[in-house]
Amino acid sequence: MKIVIEFYRTREADNAHAVVGRETAEAADLADAIGVAWHLSQRLSMPQQPDAFSITDGEGNTLHSGPLRARAIPAKGRSGFAFGIALKTNRALPRFR
Template identity: 70%
Template sequence: MKFVIEFYRTRERDDAHAVVGRETVDAVDLDTAIGMARSLAQSLDMPQRPDALAIVDENGRTLHSCAFDAALGQEKRPSP
C-alpha cells in the first residue's frame, strides 16, 4: 500500500503548517509506515527540522499524525 508521509513545522500562534518534507513509501500496513516515518524523520535532509508529521493514504485521508517533542526528538500524541 502506498502512504504519503508529510513532515511539517507548525506556528503556535495560529497553528499554520508548512511542509518541509514529503515522501511516498510502500508499506504493508500503517504500523510499518509509522516506523518508516520515524526513521525518515532522522535521516532526511530537510530545510528545517520538522516538529510534526502526518501519514495519509492514497485518497488523502489522514491515518496518523503526531508532534515531536523538541527537546527529545520523540513523538508525542496530539492533545484531544
C-alpha cells in the first residue's frame, strides 16, 4: 500500500506540531509501515530531529501516529524493506577494550 509518513516536532506547552519531514513509501502492512518510518527517521536529513511521526494512507486516512523512540532495528530492516532499502549492518561490531 502507498503510505505518507510525516515527521514532526511537538511543543509540550500547547501540543503544537511542526512538520520537519514528509516521505512517500510503499509498505505491505501497518507493521511494515511503522518499520519504514523508524528506518527513515534514522536515515533522512531533516532540519531538526523529529520526536514523533504519523502514517497516512493514499487517501489521507491516519493509520498510525505516535512518538519516535530509540529501539533496535526491526527484523525486516536487517535484510531490506519491501521498497528496496538494504542495510549494511548485518555483521557484529568490534568490541573495544
